[in-house]
Amino acid sequence: MSLIVQKFGGTSVADAEKIRTAARRAIRAQQAGNQVVMVVSAMGKNTDLLVDLAAQVCQGGGDAPAREMDMLLSTGEQVSVALMAMAVHDLGAKAVSLTGGQIGIHTDSSHTKARIRSISTERVRKLLDAGNIVIACGFQGIDDDWNITTLGRGGSDTSAVALAAVLGASQCEIYTDVDGVFTTDPRLVAEARKMDRVSHDEMLELASLGAGVMHSRSIEFGKKFCVPIHVKNSAVFTDEPGTVISTESECADRPVSGAALTKDEARVTVRHIPDQPGTSQAIFSRLAAKNVTVDMIVQNLGAGGTADISFTVPESDLKRAMEALREATAELGGGDVSYDEDVAKISIVGLGMATQSGVADRMFRSLAEMGINIIAITTSDIKVSVLVERARMTDALRAVHREFELDKPPHERATFGEPTTPGKQADAVDVVAKLQHMEDLTIHGVALDTEQARVSISNVTDVPGIAAEVFEAVASQGVLVDMIVQSVGEDGRTNLSFTVPQNDLAKAGKIIQELIDRVGGEMTTCDKIAILTVTGVGIRSHTGVGTRMFQALYDAGINVDMISTSEVRVNVVVDGPQGETGLAALKQVFADVIER
The missing domain is CATH 3.30.2130.10 (VC0802-like)
Structure with missing residues (x-):
């Protein structure tokens, strides 16, 4: 049975109806014969509201302690996963929500910008094998002293791709409020075109240059562990393809794929x-x-x-x-x-x-x-x-x-789907060894x-x-x-x-x-x-x-x-x-x- 990781950003779970729409997507993927792990962000502007509250409380001119900011901000995702699990149950399927610590995401102790050190999979696999859709808090983990940590900007993307890597997922689907990865920012260039496919290397450059669809750390995971990432629009309840980020470019003989x-x-x-x-x-x-x-x-x-x-x-x-x-x-x-x-x-x-x-x-x-x-x-x-x-x-x-x-598509259109999974593309022992220090610098x-x-x-x-x-x-x-x-x-x-x-x-x-x-x-x-x-x-x-x-x-x-x-x-x-x-x-x- 194949496994799919689905990540839903804040705009995709901004209200009750959007949460139910996301739950239906996960149930449909499970009914198609897949095990499903959902990674969910905080609802809408929830994180911004929590940051504002912290600023109002800390009126002495100093910044809030980083550890307590992590305690505070992690609650946003906990609200989302609980509501998502309720929606899945209400729609007739089984689900269990887990915090980052309950999943087994272990990080260093760099509060507000922690790096993942390892991920335990035993609990998640047991829940999946029991027929559950596992709903995971993105953006967070725990350190060696059981302190809650957060992963910083783009942390939910990072959580999703990291889970896909360690679980050997066939694909990581990123649901957002855009149709995919564009050749440039469509808000600035009306002729910007959605790309069918972009390579990890190209996306690393585009992500760091302000492409905005995904954070570069999540692309680093995708490249390191050969995880195909499929960016889709959560508002379109169809199988309309978005953009696949994988080892291949949209068109190898085209000199430029995107501008940023x-x-x-x-x-x-x-x-x-x-x-x-x-x-x-x-x-x-x-x-x-x-x-x-x-x-x-x-x-x-x-x-x-x-x-x-x-x-x-x-x-x-x-x-x-x-x-x-x-x-x-x-x-x-x-x-x-x-x-x-x-x-x-x-x-x-x-x-x-x-x-x-x-x-x-x-x-x-x-x-x-x-x-x-x-x-x-x-x-x-x-x-x-x-x-x-x-x-x-x-x-x-x-x-x-x-x-x-x-603005013009390449002569040969890309195809979707990946024939193999990360676990099959590399020696299993080697993958496990790498996962022990997932975000450590890797020099090729x-x-x-x-x-x-x-x-x-x-x-x-x-x-x-x-x-x-x-x-x-x-x-x-x-x-x-x-x-x-x-x-x-x-x-x-x-x-x-x-x-x-x-x-x-x-x-x-x-x-x-x-x-x-x-x-x-x-x-x-x-x-x-x-x-x-x-x-x-x-x-x-x-x-x-x-x-x-x-x-x-x-x-x-x-x-x-x-x-x-x-x-x-x-x-x-x-x-x-x-x-x-x-x-x-x-x-x-x-x-x-x-x-x-």
Whole structure:
């Protein structure tokens, strides 16, 4: 008998009728021959009301104790599961409601943002085998001292996918108030199209970039344990397909699958810091110590013995980030820190980028034609992100969505359903071992690429269209660009670097020299670089990854020339002769978390 996990968000259980509708869905799935586990969120705005109550009680100016906030907020889900169990009984089926602790979800003790350590399944399986629909509180668990903990933002999604993983579910259905995952935010772009299928890797990038349908931690679980996730609209009581998030993309030969906007972030830049080993480590260790989540990191080639590093942080973390950077620059003996809250990040994501040239230049040209200047650029193999002025963010999102014709479906439509379950795809002992530390950082691998060369352009005029001109010129020669970094401009000038296959360096250098002869600037090239890459699940949500990486390189005496990041990888460029030493250092520092 197959098992299905169904998760219902707050809008899907906002009132009695919606609760009964959700109960009917679960009963219908059970009558079709499936065992059913429901994961239920708090009703509607219930969590917000509880937070407001806590603020009213705590009038002394201090924050409520985190442990007591968990005690309070966990009650929202307990109301929902009890009402859902009543509805199932009233409709003629059997159900049992369970809190996170009763299920056996064990977490660490980080109140309000706990991480799952393990899930016991014995009680749930007994109840399922007895013919019950098991209704589980999302968002919560217990620590080793039996304290109630909550999992933070997106916690119910995380609970659902984690349960699907540990129970070997054939599918995890996420019911929400939208039809599925769209190519971009349909509230901002009327032409946004629902995707039939999106890969875990693509969705990880889209989730972290503000796609909003699911939280990135739940996608991390899906990827780690091969859980197919089906996002559906709870308001449509039919079998209308939503979007399947699995190992496959909607269309492998299409370069871009979706576009995303992130607007609640601030850009921070540290200029004129020593260009020497240990600089990155000093900065990012301070940020990690204050638990600041760093997203878009941009470090370009240094000049004159100094370097600049820019990155984005959530606006809510900006104050702590500035405190950390003041400490870091004091330790380094110099550096100027600035920030800008009037920025937004526009990104395109797609598995096809890894094998198709000319993708980045199309994005840059679409922005140039709208007169939108690019403040900074960073890339991974399946993502290109740019910073733009927040006032132009909607125009920018619409421009890139239109450029890649994301409103049009691919030629071959995706099919639904998965032939195998997570438990069948991997050795059972291995799965159980992984589940003991479900949310621990997992590094898939540390890699060294010595087949790339670098092209750097400095002191080029910082105007709309310059990036488009550069990469249109490179694409015209059929050269596949890998890593792109554009620094935040200063005094109307900017610096831009990118990597290309060594065999294509001469072609790229020739065309770029012709370009800067027209527009100004200076070019340097290097055919002796090494790109070190750390790839894994949870890289962004585990704030210490960058710290460990940069500390290892510092200890090995290796200077970092360039940095670019994404949700699932960190890339750094170092001097070519130091590549093997850097690889050994990273393998050693991540030895405890590298997947075997």
